[in-house]
Amino acid sequence: MTITQLKYVLSVAEYKNFTIAAEHSFVTQPTLSMQIQKLEDHLGVLIFNRSKKPIELTDVGLKIVEQAKVIVNESNRIVDIVHQHKGFxxxxxxxxxxxxxxxxxxxxxxxxxxxxxxxxxxxxxxxxxxxxxxxxxxxxxxxxxxxxxxxxxxxxxxxxYYEPFVGLIPKEHRLFHKKEIESSELEMEDILLLEDGHCFKDSVINLCRTYNTDNNRGFKLESGSFDTLIKLSKEGLGMTLLPYLHTLDLSEIDKKLLRDFTSPQPARxxxxxxxxxxxxxxxxxxxxxxxxxxxxxxxxxxxxxxxxxxxxxxx
Amino acid sequence: MTITQLKYVLSVAEYKNFTIAAEHSFVTQPTLSMQIQKLEDHLGVLIFNRSKKPIELTDVGLKIVEQAKVIVNESNRIVDIVHQHKGFxxxxxxxxxxxxxxxxxxxxxxxxxxxxxxxxxxxxxxxxxxxxxxxxxxxxxxxxxxxxxxxxxxxxxxxxYYEPFVGLIPKEHRLFHKKEIESSELEMEDILLLEDGHCFKDSVINLCRTYNTDNNRGFKLESGSFDTLIKLSKEGLGMTLLPYLHTLDLSEIDKKLLRDFTSPQPARxxxxxxxxxxxxxxxxxxxxxxxxxxxxxxxxxxxxxxxxxxxxxxx
DNA sequence: TAGTTTTTATTGATAGTTTTTATTAAGTTT
DNA sequence: AAACTTAATAAAAACTATCAATAAAAACTA
CATH class of the missing domain: 3.40.190.10 (Periplasmic binding protein-like II)
Structure with a gap:
């Protein structure tokens, strides 16, 4: 049993395909096939069920793959040790x-x-x-x-780091005339949020506890960018929260819509x-x-x- | 890097000698030397300091050996997994x-x-x-x-299992006429004990807490067998404690010297x-x-x- | 200090292995 | 049934581990 064989097994387990696995291992398909066969012979068990398409792991195969991951990881660590020692x-x-x-x-x-x-x-x-x-x-x-x-x-x-959120409040919004917003004033119903990162540990205001993705606003937001959020907000669809660093490159006009939070601020x-x-x-x-x-x-x-x-x- | 190379390293680390390590690895010394050199070249560090006699591990060598042990153990486990699966x-x-x-x-x-x-x-x-x-x-x-x-x-x-101790009390001993002994009656000063296994967890009478090996009896017992203990005891040098199973093949005469303990009994x-x-x-x-x-x-x-x-x- | 022993490194031959290319076989898809 | 995928097989080439023999180095010895 060699580390190389285990790496080949992991590759096939990942791609469920000998040819692709071989490419990712930078060897030809017969090489990989042979080595895996050799390992299977040596252990006296089949690791892969080749009759299924795509290829499946056998019961033992599954356990062997888990253990192979451990072994390959632990052997990679040897290189880490050397690098650490050399200060490299x-x-x-x-x-x-x-x-x-x-x-x-x-x-x-x-x-x-x-x-x-x-x-x-x-x-x-x-x-x-x-x-x-x-x-x-x-x-x-x-x-x-x-x-x-x-x-x-x-x-x-x-x-x-912890990046505070800043409110972006459209003109028609009930909070627009406030200079600073308190977290308690937030109505989760009219806030547009990205899925991305508004859950926090206890010490920070935790928006995701109160924020319900299944809102009854009539639309569901799947956007991944704050730009979309800003535009939607300015269309009057609700206020939004922007991470502080994202507010820095807003236009001067848009910056007028920004409202800081009083402490404790929501943050990501x-x-x-x-x-x-x-x-x-x-x-x-x-x-x-x-x-x-x-x-x-x-x-x-x-x-x-x-x-x-x-x-x-x-x- | 191969598992074989790591095994060779472990062998040299253990025996501090290439020749002996090679024997234990069932290869010749040049084979082992070369493989270790190859690994050292590959990693770009020396694992062994060959100038010291006996051979010493370098600083990195020490860490590499520790990691090699992990890798070799984890790879042995693959065989375990297969055996377990086969019910073998x-x-x-x-x-x-x-x-x-x-x-x-x-x-x-x-x-x-x-x-x-x-x-x-x-x-x-x-x-x-x-x-x-x-x-x-x-x-x-x-x-x-x-x-x-x-x-x-x-x-x-x-x-x-827990094996109770039975007291062997010589005729001259103060406890000889008792039918059963209470643990509290024991005087550690006049008990002959083997080092072997008279320490216990809380739930058992713990003799080693009170038993002082540096006793002032004028002699120190290094014997490993209960036979010696029995003879010394019968010479009047003190009582002793025998594990229950050892009392079964005593002569009828010697059995007359045995005294059980009242509950809770000392045990190993x-x-x-x-x-x-x-x-x-x-x-x-x-x-x-x-x-x-x-x-x-x-x-x-x-x-x-x-x-x-x-x-x-x-x- | 020279000789002896012990231990590790080096060399060259050899057996064994891994890998490759080319091909076959088996199974899918069209 | 032809075209296409994919894995297994075969044979040749490249490569590697191993060994026996030997050299070199270091550690004793006398």
Whole structure:
């Protein structure tokens, strides 16, 4: 039994297809077929049920695959140990970022990070939280940036910052003439929200507890961008909440519609997330340090309203 | 990086000598040397410091060895998974048994076990508790039978039975004329005990708490057998405690010196112990079931009557 | 210090394996 | 039934692990 054989098994288990699995393993299909046969012979069991299309795992196959994942992960860790010892921070690092964080956070740390760690080849992908979770589990991503908490057993979270929401109130709205809004004044019925990241831990105002996605407003919002939200809001379909960093590039006219919240402000928690197996942890730590650095210094977080939630949480 | 290479590394780490490690790995020394060099080249670090005699691990080497142990253990588990699936209970099973348990317990379960699991090649070794612990940690034993608790992080315990101690009181002793002894009457100063297994969990009379090995009796006992203890006791050097099963083959004359304890009796806990990695668990479970079967329900330390099935079998 | 022993590294031959290309077989789809 | 997918098989080529023999280095010895 070799680690290579186990990797081939994992590849077939993932793609349910020998040919595709072979491509992803950078070998030809017969190579992969033979090695898997050899392993099956050695163990005296069939791992795959080849009669089903697409190929299925046998009962033992399922258990073997789970154990193979453990073994392959643990062997990858050897390289981590060596890198850590050499103080080497490098290699490929695949990072997934949710769309609503990408444009604001990426420009802030990318330069800083690539300068500090020139040996790292950052591969960044803009994908949804759900896909990040899936890809972290499959080892197709090394880490992700998303709104937390996720409450997923497989995934560890490293909170980076808390980004307060600012209200965007259309002219006709009942709260338009207020200078500041209190959370208690919010009527969940007339707020437009993205699914993305409005659930929080206890210490922050938790919008998702009161926010009902099955509202009786007559339409359901599936948009992934705040731009759509802003337009809908200005059409008079209700107020909305924008993450603070997204309000910075609004037009002067639109900025007039913004209303801050009184403390405690609603906010979203943005975290660096990674698989519980904690592979490539030096890289994850390096990324966290880079982001921490820019958040503390580079951005104008002199603003009291942003600093306060940050300070609350920063232990 | 291959599992074979990692096994070679573990072997050298254990024996601190390439030649001996090679023998234990059933390959020639150049083979082993080359494979370790290849791994070191691949990782770009030295695992061993060959200039020191005996060979030492480097700093990274130490961490690599720890991780290699994990990987090798986890890969052994694949075979376990297959065996479990096939319902196959077989292969080599190396069991260490402490001297004071060996003669009483082994004859009771050995026949039963080998008949029930003919495919298992039991390799039994009579060794001390300390050596069992060491060999379990090195993977040179699959399980052990010893008096517990051991309070060792690495080792899991599966209690099998509680064996009460019976007092052996020489004629001159102050307690000789008592029919039964109460634990409270014991004077630790005049009891001869083996180091072996007189420590207990809370629920049992705990002799080791009060028993001071640095006694001021003028001699220190290092014997490993109860026979010596009996002789010393009859010489008038003090009373002693014998595990119940050991009292069965005393001569009729010696049996006259025995005194039972009133409830709660002092007793020793005998457990099946194994490494926390839980390899070959089907075999461990099989062994436990066999022993349980012979003992027919756990022996309660507080009730002499429950011991009767043991007595039946032993006679 | 020179000789002896012990231990690890090196070399070259060989057996064994992995991988590849090309082909066949089996099963689907059109 | 032809066209297409997909996995298994065969044979050749590339590669690797292993061994025996030996060299080199280090540690004793006398």
């Amino acid at each position: 921070v490098g290699g490929e690092f695949k990072l997934g970022i949710i769309p609503t964080v990408m444009p604001t956070l990426l420009p802030m740390f990318l330069n800083n990070f690539t300068k500090k760690y020139p040996k790292v080849k950052l591969i960044i992908e803009e994908i949804t939280t759900e896909e990040i979770i899936k890809k972290l589990s499959d080892n197709h991503l090394d880490a992700g940036l998303a709104a937390t908490p996720l409450e997923n057993e497989m995934i560890k979270e490293m909170p980076l 928690e943005i975290s660096l997330i990674y698989h519980k197996s904690q592979l490539k942890m030096q890289l994850v730590e390096a990324l966290k340090n880079s982001i921490d650095g820019v958040i503390r210094g580079a951005i104008s977080f002199s603003d009291v309203k942003i600093i306060s939630p940050l300070q609350k949480k920063a232990n | 209970v077989g292969g080599e099973f190396k069991l260490g048994i402490i001297p004071t348990v060996m003669p009483t317990l082994l004859p009771m379960f050995l026949n039963n076990f080998t008949k029930k699991y003919p495919k298992v090649k039991l390799i039994i070794e009579e060794i001390t508790t300390e050596e069992i612990i060491k060999k379990l940690s090195d993977n040179h034993l699959d399980a052990g039978l010893a008096a517990t608790p051991l309070e060792n992080e690495m080792i899991k315990e599966m209690p099998l 806990e005998i457990s099946l112990i194994y490494h926390k990695s839980q390899l070959k668990m089907q075999l461990v479970e099989a062994l436990k079931n066999s022993i349980d079967g012979v003992i027919r329900g756990a022996i309660s330390f507080s009730d002499v009557k429950i011991i009767s099935p043991l007595q039946k079998k032993a006679n």
